[in-house]
Amino acid sequence: MIDEVERRERRRWQAEDPTWALWEVTRTASDAGRAIARRMGVSYNDVRALEVLSDTGGGLGTVELAERLGIRSASATEMVDRLVAAGHVRRRKHPTDRRRIVVELTEQGWQAAMRALGPMLARFDRVARELGEDAEVVTAYLRAIAAEQRAYCADES
Template identity: 50%
Template sequence: MPYDDVEAAERRDSPDLSEVSWALREVNRLSGAVDDAVTRRLGVGHNETLALDILMQSPVGMGPVELGNHLGIRSASATALVDRLEASGHVRRVRHPTDRRRLIVETTDSARRDVLAALAPLLADVDAIADGLSSEEAAVVIGYLRAVAGAMRRFSAP
């Protein structure tokens, strides 16, 4: 179903939402398409892209089983996924910084550069849009987006 049809159906079911909420809902819906574009540009599978995103957000990396739990896949599948990412140079297995018995998976510098390069056209477009805002408008947008991010964190917390 095209995005316009999806929004029209959602608007019928939730008529009291503000236009701001509808605009943000559209951005959220399109994030999946952005993930698909990054996946194509990196030349990896969808789970590999999700794994890279999870690992890039992890301050210390994580074990393959823990990564698999985040992705909702079994440990054997997680190990195979890490093997593919390691073979492609996107991740490396290293000793855990405080528990030397454990191996963790972390992204490589080249993986971070590859992800940012894949996102570069989108980030440039977003920056160009932001450059058109006055400093007051930018402050309002930043405040709103930070508050929404906080609401999303609270909503998704276990």
């Protein structure tokens, strides 16, 4: 289904149908992030922070977290304070540099995120199962797109 945003944007430039479909996924992802935040009882930026921390595995310093989120370090400190109070993250000494403190996702934070995210992932899995043999092609397309996004980011000058 073509929505009004897609209709308007298609008048401005041409793109292949899969590109437009992916653009629609990208546009709706932030809405889904806000729904996850509501379900978790936190802000959208808090959810973004939890996502970043889950991707890093070993934790990040508050300044590094702020840079990845595009916010001020003072705002990141307040955010981390909220997330620590909620039990979603913890501060600990850096494993190799004892002068530094890193923030990492807790098991409780992971579980809370999965309770909020799980129903959406189940919907995605249902759609994937319905693809049947086409799932391999879709998977290849999405992985190639992710690789192109990483290359685009790496080319920033």
